[in-house]
Amino acid sequence: MGGAEKGVPGTFMSGCTCRGIDVHCHVVPAHFPARANGLTVRGWPSMMAADACHATVVINDKPYRTVSDACWVAKRRLGDMDRTGIRVQALSPMPELFGYWIETNSACDLVRYVNDTIAAIVAEGEGRFVxxxxxxLQDVDxxxxxxxxxxxxxxxxxxxIGSNINGVPIGDSRFQPFFAEAEKLNAAVFVHAVRPTGMERLLGPAPLQQVLGYPTDVGLAAASVITGGLLQKFPKLRIAFSHGGGTFASLLPRLEKGYSAFPALNEIMMESAAVQARRLYVDSLVFDADILRHLVAVFGEERVLLGTDYPFDFREKEPVARIExxxxxxxxxxxxxxxxxRAFLGLDEV
Structure with missing residues (x-):
C-alpha cells in the first residue's frame, strides 16, 4: 500500500500527544457536481446551505440530513480530535453516498468524487487522517x-462497504471477487449499516433507522460472513463491523448452538461460529461500558476498535473516556x- 509521502500516511509526523485511532468517522463533501448535460439522476445528492457552518444533504429533492462543516473542513476535525484524545481518524463516506442504488455509471462518478474529496482532506490533515x-459494489468489476x-x-x-448491497448480504458469493482483491491488496474492510432491513417493523420517527435499524442490519451482515464461509476462503482478510457488530454478539450463541444442532448448518459453516467470530473486528460504538466489556469477552482483546461516528450528532463524544x-x-x-x-488499518508507525 501507499508509503509515507504527504497525504498518504504511513509515518505520522504530527507532534500531537493523543493516542486514540478512530476507525469510524465520516466525510460529506461541501458540494456535489451537477450531472453532465443537465441530466437528472435519481439518488444523486446535492447540498443546500443551512447557515454559515451547516448544510443539508438533499436527495431526490428531499432533505436527507443536515451536517456541519466538520464533514469537510480538516481544521475543524483536528481541533475536535485534540479535545477528545484522538490522534488519527480513518475517513469514510457517509453511507448514503455509497450510491449502490444509483445508475451504475453515475454511481461510479459519485463514488470517485467522494473518494477524491477524502483524499484531499487526508492531504490537509497534517498526517492525522487515513x-x-x-x-x-453493485458492479463488482x-x-x-x-x-x-x-x-x-x-x-x-x-x-x-454497506451491510447490504441493494438488499443482498455481503456474505453472498457474488461479492467474493471483491473480498479476494481486498485480501490481495492488504486493504482493511469496514462494514457500515446502510438502508437496513425491517424498517417497516419499527414504530416511531425516522431516526429509529439509525437507533435500531442500523445495529440489526450490521448483525445480520456479520452473520452472513460466518454462514457464507468468507473467512475460510479469505483467511487473511481484515474485516470490521460498525456499531459494535450490532446485534451479532447476541446472535452468536444461537449460531453456535445451531452449528451443533443442525447438520445443514454444520456443513455450510465448517467451523464453529464462536471461533470464527474472534477473527472479526468490531468498533466500540455501543454507548455502554458493560456492553463494551461484553464485546471484548466475545471477540477478544485484540479485536475491538475505537469508533465514534464523528462528526454526526448521534456519536460517542468521549470515546477514550468510555474505554477508561x-x-x-x-x-x-x-x-x-x-x-x-493500528493493526486493522495496517499502519506502520503512528
Missing amino acids: GLGGLP LANLELHRIVGELGFRGVE EAFADASLRERLTFANA
Whole structure:
C-alpha cells in the first residue's frame, strides 16, 4: 500500500500527544457536481446551505440530513480530535453516498468524487487522517477498479462497504471477487449499516433507522460472513463491523448452538461460529461500558476498535473516556484505543 509521502500516511509526523485511532468517522463533501448535460439522476445528492457552518444533504429533492462543516473542513476535525484524545481518524463516506442504488455509471462518478474529496482532506490533515473509500459494489468489476485506484494511487488503507448491497448480504458469493482483491491488496474492510432491513417493523420517527435499524442490519451482515464461509476462503482478510457488530454478539450463541444442532448448518459453516467470530473486528460504538466489556469477552482483546461516528450528532463524544470507564487495565486500554486499530488499518508507525 501507499508509503509515507504527504497525504498518504504511513509515518505520522504530527507532534500531537493523543493516542486514540478512530476507525469510524465520516466525510460529506461541501458540494456535489451537477450531472453532465443537465441530466437528472435519481439518488444523486446535492447540498443546500443551512447557515454559515451547516448544510443539508438533499436527495431526490428531499432533505436527507443536515451536517456541519466538520464533514469537510480538516481544521475543524483536528481541533475536535485534540479535545477528545484522538490522534488519527480513518475517513469514510457517509453511507448514503455509497450510491449502490444509483445508475451504475453515475454511481461510479459519485463514488470517485467522494473518494477524491477524502483524499484531499487526508492531504490537509497534517498526517492525522487515513482514507477508507467507497466502492460501487453493485458492479463488482467496477468496484475492484476503484479499489485498486484508491489503494494504489490515493494510498487509502482500505474501504468502507454497506451491510447490504441493494438488499443482498455481503456474505453472498457474488461479492467474493471483491473480498479476494481486498485480501490481495492488504486493504482493511469496514462494514457500515446502510438502508437496513425491517424498517417497516419499527414504530416511531425516522431516526429509529439509525437507533435500531442500523445495529440489526450490521448483525445480520456479520452473520452472513460466518454462514457464507468468507473467512475460510479469505483467511487473511481484515474485516470490521460498525456499531459494535450490532446485534451479532447476541446472535452468536444461537449460531453456535445451531452449528451443533443442525447438520445443514454444520456443513455450510465448517467451523464453529464462536471461533470464527474472534477473527472479526468490531468498533466500540455501543454507548455502554458493560456492553463494551461484553464485546471484548466475545471477540477478544485484540479485536475491538475505537469508533465514534464523528462528526454526526448521534456519536460517542468521549470515546477514550468510555474505554477508561470500562477497563482498569492500562495495557488493555492501549489496545482498544490504539494498537488494535493500528493493526486493522495496517499502519506502520503512528
